[in-house]
Amino acid sequence: MTLSQRTSDGAKLLLGVWMGGVVIAMFAIVPEYVGLGDAGRIIIMHVPTAWITTIAFLISAAASIRYLWRRRATDDAIAVAAAEVGFLFCALATITGAIFAQLVWGVFWNWDPRQTSILVLLLIYAAYFALRSAIDEPERRQRLAAAYNLFAAVTMPFLLFVVPRVADSTLHPTCAFVQGSRCAGVTLERDGARIKQLGDIIVALESLERRGDLAVARVEVRTPGLTEVVVLEPSYDLNAAAPADRPTFPGQQFMLAVKAVDLTRGTALVNIEAPGTGLLSNQRTLWTFMAANIGFLGLAIWLYRLRAGLILLEERIRLRGAPHELPA
């Protein structure tokens, strides 16, 4: 047994033990996320798989550019292996995300902009693999696949940045998980634009009235998982100039808060808030999360090296057989 083989075997063993540790820590060490309960634990898996997906696809696109530049089979092998790893992690991120969505938002799938873009990413790479399997001649397969990979990469900015901006809001972290985040919420007007959308939740202002120091808004809420309409009464403390009562959306763990209010004009700024803040400010969660990131990254690298090695081996076998074949 050579030294490099022994190192790689050791690394594999370490990776296995490490991932086992992460899974145990995920359930035993990480405290319950206030308000989300055990559902919050899946974030330890969801976030690392999601960002590894992105990196894998960037590597795949870069390798395709390099292939078209130098026309070497190595670059094509890198592009395929990275795309395959990305596809696997993309599927994992989609599934873990859907499970979380069912537990927290009440639906597996609600066409949140980020769900849309991750599904399209899956479709693009499924198409990339379908294209590869439909071309027999290796050189042509490599060239056409690289061209498609780059062409698909051109549409990515539209998916990742443009389409989410067309939708009003998203339930993903920048909006819902962090209190006081960039997502500004929507302003409902009693005498004007009464009905608006927060993510996929339709909110309509019924009335806005003063009760002592509180401004109470009656808001009609329609959520995608719910058939009947529910009326919530979030309130705003006029003395403290801060949201007071934050009722939860029915069947979900998120709360509706009034962020600002203008009683004379009859307008209220409402937004979605996650219960409890600062998931990662908890040390035990933070370290488990970091360990999960390292573990998944190691897993991705191992899979990627395995696949790239296999594809190159296939290529070498093909080249060795080449002299016996008829020239093209």
Place this chain on the structure above:
Amino acid sequence: MSSSDSVRPPTEAAGWRHILDASLAVFIKEVRSEVRTRYALNAILLFAVSTIVAVSLGLGPIAPRRNPDLPLIQAALLWMAILFAAFTGLARTFIQEEDARTAAALRLATPALAVFLGKAWFNTLLLGLLTTVSATLFLVLLRVGVADLVQFGAVLALGSAGLVAATTLIAAIIARASARGALFAVLSFPLLTPLLVVAIRATALTIEGVTWAAIGPPLQILAAYAVALFTASLLLFEVVWEA
């Protein structure tokens, strides 16, 4: 392509004029062969007509009723009809070159860029016809009252431009592969999703009737999509064509 001088032109400006001339020649060739067979035209138009008639038959009773989501539903149905009709016909220009074994001759005779441009012009013409016919039928058969026809036309025009920009290169790719018909839709659809999302919403807005300021951003996205994919196609086409 009478002399070798015209193939390797002395200056860049002359080179561009040469490519545009050649692309025009390719375009005329496409139109001529289409007029002879009318394959793509028949396939596309009949597909679009039958889809819209089917939709109209199905939706006939509910169309006049007041439904706040009706514009969005109608816009989605219109774009579905256009999309699937485009899938049936737009790949024809490249597939037919491979089937008739004329691709090699075209490769020798014409610069790659001119082939792409000529076929893109032809697909634009084809899709323009398709969109006009299906939109007209759609307005008549589904009794859609569009608030602003100019806005409606602008969204359809820019959306179709994006559709052509995305599918022409894909058509060139699948012409070299097996199982082409299925592959064309499989490869095109994911790339078209951002375009479709924006186009459907923008079309719904024009049916409802909004100001130009409100329809501006979606129009900009549609135009940016068309320009980005057209530019990427120009850069990548040679790789695909000579693979």
